[in-house]
Amino acid sequence: MSDIPACPQCGMENTYPDGDNYVCADCGHEWPMVAAASTEEGAVVRDVNGNVLNSGDSVVVIKDLKVKGSSIPLKQGTMIRNIRLVDGDAEHIEGNSDKIKGLVLKVCFLKKA
Numbered sequence: 001m002s003d004i005p006a007c008p009q010c011g012m013e014n015t016y017p018d019g020d021n022y023v024c025a026d027c028g029h030e031w032p033m034v035a036a037a038s039t040e041e042g043a044v045v046r047d048v049n050g051n052v053l054n055s056g057d058s059v060v061v062i063k064d065l066k067v068k069g070s071s072i073p074l075k076q077g078t079m080i081r082n083i084r085l086v087d088g089d090a091e092h093i094e095g096n097s098d099k100i101k102g103l104v105l106k107v108c109f110l111k112k113a
């Protein structure tokens with residue numbers, strides 16, 4: 001029961017959840033729940049060597065990969081330019097190779113160029 005925090009305004013513990021907010025019964029103060037999801041926004045995306053990847057980086061594919069929905073394999077050594085990070089997903093990035101657009105790639109098969 002007592003994982004509801006005390007009111008940050010008046011310090012009383014007569015607080016209760018209401019939708020996405022906590023509400024204090026004593027002073028009427030409302031404040032947003034800090035959801036566990038907020039830690040995922042800060043997830044750091046790392047390549048196979050542990051280097052941090054950011055949107056706009058270029059990466060190189062380190063092994064031949066089959067591409068879902070394409071008959072062309074993605075060859076080892078292929079450069080993926082201008083990658084995009086996937087929200088809340090530290091294991092995949094999006095990007096385009098010269099031949100294949102809209103790739104979603106596992107970062108464990110990529111290294112920063």
Ligand SMILES: [Zn+2]
Nearest residue numbers: 007010024027
């Ligand atoms: Zn209060």
